[in-house]
Amino acid sequence: MTCPVCGQAHPDERVVKLIDGTEVSSYSEEWRRQCEAMWVLDNLPDKSNRRLKKPKPSKLEYLSNVRDNRGIKGYEILRKEMLWIYKERHGKRTR
Numbered sequence: 716m717t718c719p720v721c722g723q724a725h726p727d728e729r730v731v732k733l734i735d736g737t738e739v740s741s742y743s744e745e746w747r748r749q750c751e752a753m754w755v756l757d758n759l760p761d762k763s764n765r766r767l768k769k770p771k772p773s774k775l776e777y778l779s780n781v782r783d784n785r786g787i788k789g790y791e792i793l794r795k796e797m798l799w800i801y802k803e804r805h806g807k808r809t810r
Contacts, residue, residue, distance in 0.1 A: 734803050752796040 729741040739745045755777055763773040772780070774797075782790035 734800060748792065748796050749800070752793060752800050755793075756797055756800060 725742060727741075730738050731741050731746055732738055733745060733749055737745070755774055759771055759774045759777055761774060763776060764770055778790060778794055778797075781793050785793075
């Protein structure tokens with residue numbers, strides 16, 4: 716496989732599985748997007764806590780920063796990925 720950014724093959728590239736079982740390159744945009752979405756879900760709080768010495772941004776604040784830096788399309792792509800992962804992890808519960 717070739718890197719989608721530079722178009723070259725990298726010696727440390729691996730084939731990895733996405734949550735849905737799809738196999739992709741560890742240099743693929745799909746893998747990068749899934750890793751970012753999982754990191755946000757696993758590491759950022761649901762709500763902001765300004766009382767901490769080093770407060771982390773909330774998930775909503777992170778997405779707002781993505782919208783400001785990558786535009787609405789980048790925001791929607793990451794938000795959709797986060798929602799999909801959340802539903803996969805929680806058994807696709809419905810109200």
